[in-house]
Amino acid sequence: MNKFYHILKTLFLFGWSLFVVFPFLWALTTSFKDANAITSGATYIPWVDYEPSTQGWTSLFTTGSQGINIVGPFIDSAAVTLIASLVSLALGTLAAYGLSRFEYRLGFVKNADITFFFISQRIMPPIVLAIPFFLMLKELGALDTIFGLVLVYVALLLPIAVWVMTDFFAGIPKELDEMAMTDGCSPIGAFFRVILPNSVPGLVVAGMFCLIFGWNDFFFAFTLTFTETQLLPVSIVSLNSSVTPWWSLSAFALISVAPLACVAVIVERYMSRGTMSGAIR
Amino acid sequence: MLQVDQLTTADPKVSLQDISFQFDAGNIYTILGRTGAGKTELLRALMGLNQLVEGDIQLDGQSIAKRPVKDRSMSLVYQQFINYPHLSVLDNVAFPLRRQGKRKAEAQLLAAKMLMTVGLGDFLQRRPAQLSGGQP
Numbered sequence: 001m002n003k004f005y006h007i008l009k010t011l012f013l014f015g016w017s018l019f020v021v022f023p024f025l026w027a028l029t030t031s032f033k034d035a036n037a038i039t040s041g042a043t044y045i046p047w048v049d050y051e052p053s054t055q056g057w058t059s060l061f062t063t064g065s066q067g068i069n070i071v072g073p074f075i076d077s078a079a080v081t082l083i084a085s086l087v088s089l090a091l092g093t094l095a096a097y098g099l100s101r102f103e104y105r106l107g108f109v110k111n112a113d114i115t116f117f118f119i120s121q122r123i124m125p126p127i128v129l130a131i132p133f134f135l136m137l138k139e140l141g142a143l144d145t146i147f148g149l150v151l152v153y154v155a156l157l158l159p160i161a162v163w164v165m166t167d168f169f170a171g172i173p174k175e176l177d178e179m180a181m182t183d184g185c186s187p188i189g190a191f192f193r194v195i196l197p198n199s200v201p202g203l204v205v206a207g208m209f210c211l212i213f214g215w216n217d218f219f220f221a222f223t224l225t226f227t228e229t230q231l232l233p234v235s236i237v238s239l240n241s242s243v244t245p246w247w248s249l250s251a252f253a254l255i256s257v258a259p260l261a262c263v264a265v266i267v268e269r270y271m272s273r274g275t276m277s278g279a280i281r
Numbered sequence: 282m283l284q285v286d287q288l289t290t291a292d293p294k295v296s297l298q299d300i301s302f303q304f305d306a307g308n309i310y311t312i313l314g315r316t317g318a319g320k321t322e323l324l325r326a327l328m329g330l331n332q333l334v335e336g337d338i339q340l341d342g343q344s345i346a347k348r349p350v351k352d353r354s355m356s357l358v359y360q361q362f363i364n365y366p367h368l369s370v371l372d373n374v375a376f377p378l379r380r381q382g383k384r385k386a387e388a389q390l391l392a393a394k395m396l397m398t399v400g401l402g403d404f405l406q407r408r409p410a411q412l413s414g415g416q417p
Contacts, residue, residue, distance in 0.1 A: 173363075175361075176363060176365070178330050178357075179359070180376075181330070181349075181350040181351055182350060182355075182356055182357050183351075183376050183377035183380055184377050184381055185380055186351060194365055194367075197367040198366055198367050
């Protein structure tokens, strides 16, 4: 029975992995094809099924009618996502620590209500926020700028950081903060010297969520920018498949996914660090 | 000498009401009480970890009721051992010395001496999670 279960599990995992990986494999093979290879049916193995071509990749860095020029949108996307994620993570971590360690009360509003207030920002459909954001950025003269998008993305990513970090801090015993204060730290010192170094897994998870939501956002990047600033999701959607060849579209799609995949591989090792094992014995 | 006058706290679980006593220097005192009577609450209030609603705490004639925890010249040993999981055994012991303003080398030397005294000299660079139950 156990052997049957093991085989079934392996088959399921293999099937699921294939399902997840296949679109990437398809895009990767397509990005190295030319017009002949594309129209000659489904082929996957370069040099055997088809002759690989780097035309799809070189077109991304070429300007003019032959190219797409991915560099500008890539830099814009990276700048907006990184700055907004870092600001959200910094503010969100401090807010979450306050909410998990101190008691706030304003009339009937308590800590749980404040935490829900943060999360409720993400419950609303994005369209509800589009017009207010548009009007606010217009008043600030920040429409179609990186600064304007960073402001909007901080508002969108902050709830995620607060949500993840509040939950994470709730799992760290308060005695650890108290011990640090007894040992000579101020409350802020206890946070920076003891709690923060033990919060690396939470920071990594919150940071990854911020990066994923920021990097993949299309809606606000589309409604709040026009010509001066263009992020990758908008840039890729604006490509017309009847004009832009499939091999270039595939290379573009892979490049837009690559940063998140790289970050995930790099930070994965930090997710197991800083566990509370050994804190209280 | 530790003197407590009409100490009252507002903890929702266990609140202390109008507690007064005096502990003279050089003596060892024991506080007895049933579970939930407020023994831990009292120690936490003395440390400054719980806010006072009323009353005063004086240590050697000086009021410490409004001092931050770190400035009270007091310490508290919890029922369970609290360690800093991200620091080595040596740095765990050296941590309060560093907060007192001692240099890193000096604090580590003192901590190492103390750890060797209790037979933990071979475990200086280990993390708390790597020690067995009796070692921390």
